[in-house]
Amino acid sequence: MMRRTWSWSRLALAGVVVLAVLPPLAVLLFAFSTRWDRGLLPEQATWAWMAELVRAPRVQIAVVQTLALSFASAVLTLLVGATATIVARLVSPRVTAVLDALSLLPYAIPPVVIAIGALELFVGRWGGWLGLRVVYVVVVAPLLFPLLHKTLGAAMRQLDVVPLMEAAHTLGASDGFLLRRVLLPLLAPALVASLLLCWVTAAMEFAIANLLLGGSIEMLQPLMNGMRIVNGHLSAALVVLSFAVIAAMGMLVEGLTAWNTRRNS
Amino acid sequence: MNLSRRAAWIAALPMLLIAAVAVLLPFAWRSADFAVDCWRGSECALRDLVSDGYYFKAILNTVWISTLSTLGALAIGAAAAVALAEHASWRRASAVLANLGANFAGVPLALALTLLFGVQGVLRQALAAVGVNLPFVLEGSGGLLLAYLCFQVPLATLMLALPVQMLESGLMDAAATLGAGPVLFWRRVGLPLLLPSLLEVGSLLFANAAAAYATPFALSGTSANVLAVRIAALVSGDIFSNPGLSSLLALMMFMLLVGVIAGANALARRLRGRDA
Numbered sequence: 001m002m003r004r005t006w007s008w009s010r011l012a013l014a015g016v017v018v019l020a021v022l023p024p025l026a027v028l029l030f031a032f033s034t035r036w037d038r039g040l041l042p043e044q045a046t047w048a049w050m051a052e053l054v055r056a057p058r059v060q061i062a063v064v065q066t067l068a069l070s071f072a073s074a075v076l077t078l079l080v081g082a083t084a085t086i087v088a089r090l091v092s093p094r095v096t097a098v099l100d101a102l103s104l105l106p107y108a109i110p111p112v113v114i115a116i117g118a119l120e121l122f123v124g125r126w127g128g129w130l131g132l133r134v135v136y137v138v139v140v141a142p143l144l145f146p147l148l149h150k151t152l153g154a155a156m157r158q159l160d161v162v163p164l165m166e167a168a169h170t171l172g173a174s175d176g177f178l179l180r181r182v183l184l185p186l187l188a189p190a191l192v193a194s195l196l197l198c199w200v201t202a203a204m205e206f207a208i209a210n211l212l213l214g215g216s217i218e219m220l221q222p223l224m225n226g227m228r229i230v231n232g233h234l235s236a237a238l239v240v241l242s243f244a245v246i247a248a249m250g251m252l253v254e255g256l257t258a259w260n261t262r263r264n265s
Numbered sequence: 266m267n268l269s270r271r272a273a274w275i276a277a278l279p280m281l282l283i284a285a286v287a288v289l290l291p292f293a294w295r296s297a298d299f300a301v302d303c304w305r306g307s308e309c310a311l312r313d314l315v316s317d318g319y320y321f322k323a324i325l326n327t328v329w330i331s332t333l334s335t336l337g338a339l340a341i342g343a344a345a346a347v348a349l350a351e352h353a354s355w356r357r358a359s360a361v362l363a364n365l366g367a368n369f370a371g372v373p374l375a376l377a378l379t380l381l382f383g384v385q386g387v388l389r390q391a392l393a394a395v396g397v398n399l400p401f402v403l404e405g406s407g408g409l410l411l412a413y414l415c416f417q418v419p420l421a422t423l424m425l426a427l428p429v430q431m432l433e434s435g436l437m438d439a440a441a442t443l444g445a446g447p448v449l450f451w452r453r454v455g456l457p458l459l460l461p462s463l464l465e466v467g468s469l470l471f472a473n474a475a476a477a478y479a480t481p482f483a484l485s486g487t488s489a490n491v492l493a494v495r496i497a498a499l500v501s502g503d504i505f506s507n508p509g510l511s512s513l514l515a516l517m518m519f520m521l522l523v524g525v526i527a528g529a530n531a532l533a534r535r536l537r538g539r540d541a
Contacts, residue, residue: 009351012344013359013422020366020419023377026387030380040391076283084277092273099277102284107469108522109292110476112493113515116500117291120508142284175268206371206479211497225372225483232376239373243365250364 024243031236049237059223059238066209066220069133070202073140078195080141081148086183089156090165090175103146111143115211123212136212140205144198151197155190159183159264189260193253200246292515299512310509320495320514327492328521330406331474334413335467342421343463346429349422360426366419371479378403378412378484404485412480417470424469428462461533468529472522492518 031049033042053059088095106114122135161183168178184191209219220242227235303309314320349356369377381388382403389399401407432455440450478497481489487498492514499511 009344009348012341013348013355015341016345016366016418016422017359017362019415020362020369022381023374023415024365024369026377026380027373030376036380036387037385040387080279080283084280087268087276088273090273091268092270094270095273095277098281102281104526105284105288107472107476107526108519109288109515110472110478110493110518110522112476112478112497113292113518114288116497116511116515117295118287119500121291121294138283139287142288145280145284204368204371206483207493207497210479210482211501214501221372221479224376228372228376228379228483232380235372235376236380239376243369243373246368247365 027236027239030233031240033233049231049233050241053234053237053241056234058218062218062220062223065217066203069136069217069219070140070205071199072133072137073202074144074195074198076137077141077144077148077198078191081145082152082191082194085149085152086156086179086187089153090161090179090183099149102142103149106143106146111205111207112211114139114143115208118208119212132213132216136208136217139212140202140208143205143208144202147197147201148194151194152187152190155187155260158261159186186264189256189263193256193260196249196253200249204242204246292519295508295512296516299509299516302509308509310507310513313507313510314513319490320510323490323492323495323514324517326406326490327475327518330410330413330491331471333410334417334474335470337414338417338421338470339425339463339467341418342425342466343429343459345422346425347433349426350430350433356426360423363419363422367416367423370416370477372483374412374415374480375483378408378415382408382411404488408484409481409489409491412484413474413477416480417474420473421466421470424466425462428459428466432458461536464529464533464536468526471525475518475522 029042030036032045032047034044034046034048036042084095084099088099118135118139122130122139123132164182165175165178168175168182203220206221206225210222210225213219214222220238224235224238224242227238299310303311345359349359378386380386382399383389384403386403392399401411403411436454436458437447437450440454445453476493477491478493481491481494482497487494496511496514496518499505499507499514
């Protein structure tokens with residue numbers, strides 16, 4: 001009896017690993033092989049696709065534009081969203097509840113609906129006096145807010161801010177002083193981690209990039225999709241490159257979070 | 266400076282404004298446009314919806330593929346979370362892999378699945394060579410379900426790891442001391458206690474699947490008959506442009522998602538309240 005349930009759960013875990021690893025592995029192998037259509041295994045390793053990719057001006061432009069626009073959106077979310085989350089968590093459970101609900105909004109109104117709405121209203125009707133880039137940066141921000149709200153919320157719970165604030169008040173310190181000198185320095189790693197998380201998520205977003213910007217500003221994900229039809233190897237190389245950058249950022253986020261936990265405990 | 270409750274509202278105002286202007290305003294605008302059209306009786310999209318079974322099929326497809334992928338992901342994810350709760354040393358590596366899987370959706374996933382299971386896919390060919398024919402085409406519903414499972418299952422594992430771990434520590438040992446085997450433990454103690462978490466995670470997985478646009482679009486283009494793709498194709502398509510119908514489908518999707526998320530959360534809260 002004991003053994004059976006035990007092995008069921010291990011089997012499920014193996015299934016998770018296969019579902020999670022097989023697709024990225026296939027793309028990785030395809031990106032570094034000359035061809036892979038004549039048998040179970042790819043043929044001859046090559047760097048050619050990666051070299052061609054990084055030299056292509058179209059790719060360079062898309063990468064720079066994507067990084068710039070997604071960074072702008074992540075910074076906007078950080079400035080506006082972090083102010084909201086931090087102050088609300090400090091003094092108002094009711095505002096925190098409103099922000100919790102706000103972070104469920106992208107689940108109820110998905111990116112594709114946001115993109116179409118923005119396309120009709122901000123580009124179709126008011127496009128004359130609204131820059132497309134500005135529209136994109138603002139429209140993506142609510143999509144990123146849940147990530148920031150969750151990351152910062154967890155960090156603040158861990159810090160146990162309410163007793164911290166009471167202690168500061170007892171010692172005669174103002175909330176402004178506490179924020180500036182204690183909370184913000186303590187939360188700095190969580191803020192940086194949220195920024196990176198938002199940046200990566202925005203850079204890998206497809207629906208808004210494709211529907212809102214498609215045709216005028218080429219972003220990374222739509223480019224990947226377009227390249228897939230012309231040359232799958234190049235598209236695979238672009239996927240590998242993007243995920244290598246994401247992995248590096250992920251490690252940075254994890255390192256920062258771990259360091260923060262150690263420092264605060 | 267001391268922070269008051271009012272300060273919290275002021276601090277939250279810019280974020281609330283951005284969400285209201287960027288998300289709610291266009292959504293409300295489009296929904297109002299649709300409602301006005303129908304009220305005037307001129308070009309009501311409801312008529313198009315009723316007269317064409319194609320869009321009903323899209324709604325049905327979305328519901329069943331979201332439901333199936335959610336149930337599958339919950340079952341596999343919860344079982345995998347049990348394995349992780351029992352083996353602390355596997356947790357880190359598994360979390361990294363599951364994170365990769367949960368984020369490897371959309372265009373990259375479509376590329377990978379085409380390589381593996383497309384008409385010329387290496388796994389499809391290799392299996393055919395030994396006489397096994399895969400019972401689905403990648404562009405059809407079976408392929409779509411496989412694709413959704415690829416990111417839903419790792420996501421479920423990530424989200425269920427903590428609730429299962431909190432449940433496992435101690436309780437199972439206590440049950441074992443009292444003579445309950447794992448099956449009895451899960452049926453009488455584990456699953457009932459885990460049910461609220463399963464409901465909450467399930468509602469988010471459902472929303473995640475129903476909202477997925479990149480994956481079906483990259484797999485089968487605008488011919489993928491799911492709501493998210495239809496909503497976009499009805500506006501961005503040159504031939505079958507029908508913004509009113511797109512607004513109606515978006516509104517229906519909104520009601521579906523709000524219903525699922527709010528319903529599951531209310532039920533979870535009630536179950537927790539009963540246990541407490």
